[in-house]
Amino acid sequence: KNQVEQSPQSLIILEGKNCTLQCNYTVSPFSNLRWYKQDTGRGPVSLTIMTFSENTKSNGRYTATLDADTKQSSLHITASQLSDSASYICVVSVRQAGTALIFGKGTTLSVSS
């Protein structure tokens, strides 16, 4: 069964600190892995998208890693800001003819001052 599991479910950190969010997946055949940021009451916004051959990809203070062997990904946020408070969703795309986007439930990050 294709599944995407994220941890932790929620996280509270102080402004300026770093944090790492985890994503484990059991999806086959794998096409790509995406991280989205969803602010409360808004639609998800793409942060990164990585294919099988990519190990790391950065977008400003966000750095995603992918280990296709262990089927794990992480999203590292550096020097957190209050505006980073949001839900971070890991999405894995399955290479098939149909819809093929498997969503994790997300990690809710709260950054406090």
Place this chain on the structure above:
Amino acid sequence: NAGVMQNPRHLVRRRGQEARLRCSPMKGHSHVYWYRQLPEEGLKFMVYLQKENIIDESGMPKERFSAEFPKEGPSILRIQQVVRGDSAAYFCASSPTSSDTEAFFGQGTRLTVV
């Protein structure tokens, strides 16, 4: 190039009424996906459409829900005879080709059934 546009942003319906949610994909995008998000839950896939075709509706409830993406105009998610359990945020995403490419999301329609 405007992003994915959904309207209305908020919709209130009484039990038994019909709800129509609209999604205009980004220019040049011919693939549309609808997702439902319940409070405190993740996004759940409902249906995947291309112009005039339903590709995958495995996430759609068998009754009362339907979707279309006509040759001209926005994609419509229609919910007949709404019940309280239909209250949720409904998100639409579009992509230029298949789901192998990046999907862009709209801001969602928040449906409240009273």
